[in-house]
Amino acid sequence: MSSITRLLSILELFSEAKPFLSAEDVAAELECSAPTAYRYVRELVDAGLLVRFTGGEYGLGPRIIRLDYRLRASDPLLAIGQPIMHELSEHSGFDVVMSRWYGNELVDTHRETYDAALDLRYGRGRPRPLFLGAAPKAILSTFPKAKLAILFEQYPEDIAQSGLGTTLEEFRASLLKIRRAGFYLSRDELEHGVSALASPLFTDDSSEAVGSLALIIPTQRLEFANLERLVESLREAAARTSQRTRAAIESRGTAAASLSHTVSPTRRST
Template identity: 45%
Template sequence: MTDKADSSLARMLSVLDLFSDQRLHWSAEDISEALGVSLPTSYRYVKTLGDAGLLRRGPDAQFTLGPRIVVLDHYIRQADPVLQRGIPFMRELVKQTGFDCVVSSLYGDQLLDTHREYGSMPADLSYGRGRPRPLFLGGAAKVILAGLPTPQLHRLLDSHRDEVAAAGLPTDWPTFRRYYSQIRKDGRYFSNGELEPQLAALAVPLHDADGSVIGALSLVTTVQRMAVIDLDKLTPLIQRAAQEIAARLR
């Protein structure tokens, strides 16, 4: 495939990146303007993506994401090794604690929850599978970023400095690095009303066979319920589950 064809394919696929919580419907005209392509090119893109089931045209000539996305998500769940090996341990944690158990992973610059097991009193979470979470708030985000290679962490700071400041974190690299180094040393992070004011979470990293951090395992409940819990007793439970999952990934 030529460089020109590669570029055209990448531009066409970038149509999918336009969809977000803030905007779920796009016309061909709006896509043309957003991507800086001609209107005929925009129509060609949406037709090709529509034929593949990745877009669906509504009666008002507005396009939404298509049903093929749902099918692909099903296949992703089936193929995800963390879910294949981790769900039994997540269910055991829920049984032991009564709290929700969530696994999260970093994909590029997006932090996503990939699975949730519900506890006896399910938490009212604003974020769920597929909805990107803030990169610099909450237990899962903190333990994942703490385990990143230094160059990758530095790049995230450089490219998201405004978000870092909004999260109340240091924006100078030495202090930023020390902040995450301490979390990595602790091996856990307790978030108390940080991501959502009514919720608390205890998160630990999930490691791959080579020791690299591939995600986070979190126990989530209300601030009130977590307030009466001894974190020093809760931490070994979730750390043991994370270790068991990592061992099976090997």
């Protein structure tokens, strides 16, 4: 592991259970010397990624907040999706959540709240289970065979517990049904009393989704909800978000290419 990798890995040591750490804690976790841990921590403080508190403990620093803001501002899917999510929430009467798949992590990136009393276990930035709930299943249903095979090899027990199958063939067959439907309805899978309808999101012409939109529905209200209409509204919102995001990304690429052709190379003076 390189020094920069070890340095940045310190940020992953902080959690809800351990929001503050000492340099000694860092040394123990990284299995490095105390002087090395102090040097790493000092560099992260200088960079604004950590902040030192009275008593010699450290916590996550203000630069992370600024980076999160920049991420929100620069993410075209989020920028385009937010007003559509707000519209869907107002129209449906339910909360709407956007989730993104990054590598082998699934995180919620935005929530449009309709019912402020609805307390969800997961929120922006907190990794979610990869195979439980509507969002991951809607996303996974679009993955190619090779990618599903790798995931099944890595997480066979989690996949079996999620009800998606105990073999690779069952796993793929379950997801194919979801793909054909274009959405997935979960009932109390992730949290008791909370159900969700999710549909995949795309950012290019690839058939592989990068995220999902989900309507969050208290399970007790499912029997009174017009599911057919909710599915139609959700799929339309997801398709509109995907289409506009693709267009924005393509436009940005075209503009960048045009700019590169109009800028003349600097001539070397002789």
